[in-house]
Amino acid sequence: QVHLVQSGAEVKKPGASVKVSCKASGYTFTNYYIHWVRQAPGEGLEWMGIINPNSARTTYARKFQDRLSMTRDTSTSTVYLDLSSLRSEDTAVYYCARDGLVSTTGYYFDYWGQGTLVTVSS
Amino acid sequence: DIVMTQSPDSLAVSLGERATINCKSSQTVLYSPNNKNYLAWYQQNPGQPPKLLIYWASTRESGVPDRFSGSGSGTDFTLTISNLQAEDVAVYYCQQYYSSPPTFGGGTKVEIK
Numbered sequence: 388q389v390h391l392v393q394s395g396a397e398v399k400k401p402g403a404s405v406k407v408s409c410k411a412s413g414y415t416f417t418n419y420y421i422h423w424v425r426q427a428p429g430e431g432l433e434w435m436g437i438i439n440p441n442s443a444r445t446t447y448a449r450k451f452q453d454r455l456s457m458t459r460d461t462s463t464s465t466v467y468l469d470l471s472s473l474r475s476e477d478t479a480v481y482y483c484a485r486d487g488l489v490s491t492t493g494y495y496f497d498y499w500g501q502g503t504l505v506t507v508s509s
Numbered sequence: 510d511i512v513m514t515q516s517p518d519s520l521a522v523s524l525g526e527r528a529t530i531n532c533k534s535s536q537t538v539l540y541s542p543n544n545k546n547y548l549a550w551y552q553q554n555p556g557q558p559p560k561l562l563i564y565w566a567s568t569r570e571s572g573v574p575d576r577f578s579g580s581g582s583g584t585d586f587t588l589t590i591s592n593l594q595a596e597d598v599a600v601y602y603c604q605q606y607y608s609s610p611p612t613f614g615g616g617t618k619v620e621i622k
Contacts, residue, residue: 432559432602432613448610482558487549494606495549497570499558 389413391421391483391500398506404471407503409483416464417441420486422496423457423468425479435481437492438466473507480504511535511605515614521622528590530617532603537583540607547607550579550588552599553616559602563588595621 394408409421423435436447438457445457456469466483481503484496512535522528538547546566551559561570563579566586576591590597598621603614 431615432604434611434613446609484558487561487564493564494547494609494611495561495564495604496551496559497561497564499560502558 389485389498391485391498393481393483393500393503396504396506398508399473401474401507401509403473403507404469405473405505407468407481407483407505409466409468409500411440411464411466411485414485417461418489420492421457421459421466422484422486422494424482424484424496426482426502427476427479430479433479435468437486437494440464440466470505473505475507478505478507510610511538511608511612513603513605513612513614515601515603515617517617518615519618519620521620522590522593523622524595525592526622528593528597528619530588530590530601530603530619532581532586532588532614534584534586534605534607538605538607539583546582546586547605548579548581548586549604549606550577551602551604552597553602554599562601590619593619593621 390412392410397405417440422437438445440459447455454471459466483500485498487493487495487497514533516531548566550563553559567579578589580587600616600618602616
Protein backbone atom coordinates (compact mmCIF):
# COMPACT_ATOMS: atom_id res chain seq x y z
CA GLN A 388 0.00 0.00 0.00
CA VAL A 389 1.55 3.27 -1.15
CA HIS A 390 1.51 6.07 1.44
CA LEU A 391 2.85 9.60 1.40
CA VAL A 392 2.69 11.13 4.89
CA GLN A 393 3.41 14.83 5.28
CA SER A 394 4.45 16.92 8.26
CA GLY A 395 1.99 19.04 10.18
CA ALA A 396 0.60 22.53 9.69
CA GLU A 397 2.90 25.54 9.94
CA VAL A 398 2.37 29.21 10.75
CA LYS A 399 5.11 31.54 9.54
CA LYS A 400 5.74 35.26 9.41
CA PRO A 401 6.39 37.07 6.13
CA GLY A 402 10.00 36.74 5.09
CA ALA A 403 10.52 33.47 6.94
CA SER A 404 11.15 30.02 5.47
CA VAL A 405 9.21 26.79 5.81
CA LYS A 406 10.28 23.17 5.42
CA VAL A 407 7.66 20.50 4.73
CA SER A 408 8.44 16.79 4.73
CA CYS A 409 6.86 13.91 2.82
CA LYS A 410 7.66 10.36 3.93
CA ALA A 411 7.03 7.62 1.38
CA SER A 412 6.27 3.98 2.08
CA GLY A 413 4.87 0.93 0.33
CA TYR A 414 7.07 1.10 -2.76
CA THR A 415 10.71 1.47 -3.81
CA PHE A 416 11.41 5.11 -2.99
CA THR A 417 14.06 5.68 -5.64
CA ASN A 418 11.89 4.35 -8.49
CA TYR A 419 9.38 7.18 -8.63
CA TYR A 420 9.81 10.92 -8.96
CA ILE A 421 8.02 13.13 -6.42
CA HIS A 422 6.26 16.39 -7.25
CA TRP A 423 5.04 19.24 -5.07
CA VAL A 424 1.70 20.90 -5.86
CA ARG A 425 0.04 23.65 -3.86
CA GLN A 426 -3.51 24.89 -3.49
CA ALA A 427 -4.38 28.30 -2.08
CA PRO A 428 -7.62 28.49 -0.04
CA GLY A 429 -10.60 28.05 -2.36
CA GLU A 430 -8.35 28.02 -5.41
CA GLY A 431 -7.04 25.56 -7.96
CA LEU A 432 -3.89 23.46 -8.16
CA GLU A 433 -0.43 24.82 -8.95
CA TRP A 434 2.62 22.66 -9.76
CA MET A 435 5.79 23.76 -8.01
CA GLY A 436 8.50 21.30 -8.98
CA ILE A 437 9.83 17.76 -9.13
CA ILE A 438 12.65 15.78 -7.56
CA ASN A 439 14.25 12.54 -8.67
CA PRO A 440 14.75 10.64 -5.40
CA ASN A 441 17.48 8.54 -7.03
CA SER A 442 19.76 11.33 -8.29
CA ALA A 443 18.35 14.23 -6.23
CA ARG A 444 18.05 16.19 -9.48
CA THR A 445 15.32 18.82 -9.36
CA THR A 446 13.28 20.97 -11.72
CA TYR A 447 11.36 23.93 -10.40
CA ALA A 448 8.54 26.01 -11.87
CA ARG A 449 9.88 29.31 -13.12
CA LYS A 450 7.99 31.42 -10.54
CA PHE A 451 9.61 29.60 -7.61
CA GLN A 452 13.14 29.12 -8.92
CA ASP A 453 14.80 31.70 -6.71
CA ARG A 454 13.28 30.64 -3.41
CA LEU A 455 12.41 26.94 -3.66
CA SER A 456 14.54 23.94 -2.77
CA MET A 457 13.65 20.26 -2.86
CA THR A 458 15.83 17.63 -1.23
CA ARG A 459 15.58 13.98 -0.29
CA ASP A 460 16.90 11.53 2.29
CA THR A 461 17.03 8.02 0.89
CA SER A 462 17.75 6.52 4.32
CA THR A 463 14.29 7.56 5.51
CA SER A 464 12.48 7.67 2.13
CA THR A 465 11.62 11.29 2.74
CA VAL A 466 11.53 14.30 0.45
CA TYR A 467 11.53 17.87 1.64
CA LEU A 468 10.21 21.14 0.29
CA ASP A 469 11.89 24.31 1.48
CA LEU A 470 10.29 27.62 0.52
CA SER A 471 11.95 30.88 1.57
CA SER A 472 11.01 34.57 1.62
CA LEU A 473 7.42 33.68 2.41
CA ARG A 474 4.64 36.16 1.67
CA SER A 475 0.92 36.09 2.37
CA GLU A 476 0.24 34.74 -1.14
CA ASP A 477 2.13 31.57 -0.18
CA THR A 478 -0.65 30.63 2.25
CA ALA A 479 -1.82 27.32 0.84
CA VAL A 480 -2.04 23.58 1.31
CA TYR A 481 1.14 21.98 0.00
CA TYR A 482 0.89 18.46 -1.39
CA CYS A 483 3.56 15.98 -2.34
CA ALA A 484 2.49 13.61 -5.11
CA ARG A 485 4.09 10.60 -6.73
CA ASP A 486 4.69 10.55 -10.47
CA GLY A 487 2.51 8.06 -12.30
CA LEU A 488 5.36 6.42 -14.22
CA VAL A 489 8.15 4.26 -12.83
CA SER A 490 11.76 5.32 -13.35
CA THR A 491 10.84 8.23 -15.59
CA THR A 492 8.73 11.35 -15.53
CA GLY A 493 5.11 11.22 -16.57
CA TYR A 494 4.08 14.41 -14.82
CA TYR A 495 0.72 13.06 -13.75
CA PHE A 496 0.17 12.12 -10.15
CA ASP A 497 -1.09 8.76 -8.91
CA TYR A 498 -0.65 9.06 -5.13
CA TRP A 499 -0.86 12.19 -3.01
CA GLY A 500 0.10 13.12 0.51
CA GLN A 501 -2.61 14.36 2.85
CA GLY A 502 -1.46 17.96 2.48
CA THR A 503 0.24 20.46 4.79
CA LEU A 504 -1.37 23.84 5.47
CA VAL A 505 1.18 26.65 5.53
CA THR A 506 -0.19 29.94 6.80
CA VAL A 507 1.85 33.10 6.30
CA SER A 508 0.68 35.90 8.54
CA SER A 509 2.20 38.72 10.54
CA ASP B 510 2.51 27.49 -20.45
CA ILE B 511 -0.52 25.54 -21.68
CA VAL B 512 -3.75 27.01 -20.34
CA MET B 513 -6.48 24.55 -19.40
CA THR B 514 -10.07 25.83 -19.41
CA GLN B 515 -12.89 23.81 -17.86
CA SER B 516 -16.60 24.24 -18.30
CA PRO B 517 -18.97 24.59 -16.64
CA ASP B 518 -17.68 25.97 -13.33
CA SER B 519 -20.39 23.96 -11.59
CA LEU B 520 -23.28 21.69 -12.43
CA ALA B 521 -26.11 20.01 -10.58
CA VAL B 522 -27.21 16.56 -11.73
CA SER B 523 -29.90 14.23 -10.42
CA LEU B 524 -28.87 10.95 -8.88
CA GLY B 525 -28.57 8.28 -11.55
CA GLU B 526 -28.18 10.82 -14.35
CA ARG B 527 -25.12 11.76 -16.38
CA ALA B 528 -22.65 14.56 -15.63
CA THR B 529 -20.45 15.91 -18.40
CA ILE B 530 -17.41 18.09 -17.77
CA ASN B 531 -15.45 19.73 -20.56
CA CYS B 532 -11.78 20.67 -20.69
CA LYS B 533 -10.03 22.62 -23.41
CA SER B 534 -6.28 23.15 -23.76
CA SER B 535 -4.70 26.22 -25.36
CA GLN B 536 -2.60 23.96 -27.56
CA THR B 537 -2.63 20.31 -28.49
CA VAL B 538 -1.68 17.74 -25.87
CA LEU B 539 -1.63 14.92 -28.43
CA TYR B 540 1.87 13.61 -29.03
CA SER B 541 1.78 12.26 -32.56
CA PRO B 542 4.70 9.76 -32.39
CA ASN B 543 2.85 7.63 -29.81
CA ASN B 544 -0.69 8.89 -30.49
CA LYS B 545 -1.23 9.60 -26.78
CA ASN B 546 -3.07 12.51 -25.27
CA TYR B 547 -1.22 13.78 -22.20
CA LEU B 548 -4.35 14.58 -20.20
CA ALA B 549 -5.44 13.45 -16.72
CA TRP B 550 -8.57 13.93 -14.61
CA TYR B 551 -8.75 14.17 -10.81
CA GLN B 552 -11.51 14.19 -8.23
CA GLN B 553 -11.16 16.24 -5.06
CA ASN B 554 -13.42 16.07 -2.03
CA PRO B 555 -13.38 18.88 0.58
CA GLY B 556 -10.35 18.71 2.84
CA GLN B 557 -8.85 15.86 0.83
CA PRO B 558 -6.05 15.62 -1.73
CA PRO B 559 -6.96 15.09 -5.37
CA LYS B 560 -7.47 11.52 -6.51
CA LEU B 561 -6.37 10.35 -9.95
CA LEU B 562 -9.32 9.09 -12.02
CA ILE B 563 -8.14 9.03 -15.64
CA TYR B 564 -4.81 9.37 -17.44
CA TRP B 565 -3.82 9.29 -21.11
CA ALA B 566 -7.21 10.99 -21.55
CA SER B 567 -9.20 7.75 -21.34
CA THR B 568 -7.35 5.17 -19.20
CA ARG B 569 -9.13 4.59 -15.93
CA GLU B 570 -6.91 4.33 -12.85
CA SER B 571 -7.09 1.02 -11.01
CA GLY B 572 -10.06 0.91 -8.64
CA VAL B 573 -11.97 3.77 -10.27
CA PRO B 574 -15.59 2.81 -10.99
CA ASP B 575 -16.41 2.32 -14.66
CA ARG B 576 -19.11 5.00 -14.51
CA PHE B 577 -16.19 7.42 -14.91
CA SER B 578 -14.97 7.74 -18.49
CA GLY B 579 -12.70 10.11 -20.37
CA SER B 580 -12.76 10.99 -24.03
CA GLY B 581 -11.43 13.51 -26.53
CA SER B 582 -8.23 14.26 -28.37
CA GLY B 583 -5.98 17.15 -29.31
CA THR B 584 -7.39 20.15 -27.46
CA ASP B 585 -10.91 19.09 -26.41
CA PHE B 586 -11.66 16.56 -23.70
CA THR B 587 -14.63 15.34 -21.68
CA LEU B 588 -15.06 13.58 -18.37
CA THR B 589 -18.38 11.76 -18.15
CA ILE B 590 -19.87 10.43 -14.94
CA SER B 591 -22.74 8.15 -15.84
CA ASN B 592 -25.29 7.06 -13.24
CA LEU B 593 -24.21 9.78 -10.78
CA GLN B 594 -23.91 8.61 -7.18
CA ALA B 595 -23.99 10.68 -4.00
CA GLU B 596 -20.31 9.97 -3.38
CA ASP B 597 -19.43 11.61 -6.73
CA VAL B 598 -20.14 15.07 -5.32
CA ALA B 599 -16.72 16.72 -5.60
CA VAL B 600 -14.61 19.13 -7.61
CA TYR B 601 -13.06 17.71 -10.76
CA TYR B 602 -9.87 18.94 -12.39
CA CYS B 603 -8.25 18.24 -15.72
CA GLN B 604 -4.48 18.46 -16.06
CA GLN B 605 -2.14 18.41 -19.05
CA TYR B 606 1.27 16.79 -18.84
CA TYR B 607 2.29 17.29 -22.46
CA SER B 608 4.74 20.02 -21.56
CA SER B 609 6.32 21.42 -18.42
CA PRO B 610 5.01 22.96 -16.30
CA PRO B 611 2.04 20.64 -15.93
CA THR B 612 -1.07 22.80 -15.62
CA PHE B 613 -4.56 22.28 -14.27
CA GLY B 614 -7.97 23.50 -15.22
CA GLY B 615 -9.84 25.71 -12.80
CA GLY B 616 -12.10 22.91 -11.59
CA THR B 617 -15.75 21.94 -11.97
CA LYS B 618 -17.95 21.45 -8.92
CA VAL B 619 -20.49 18.64 -9.26
CA GLU B 620 -23.52 18.69 -6.98
CA ILE B 621 -26.75 16.74 -6.64
CA LYS B 622 -29.88 18.36 -8.04
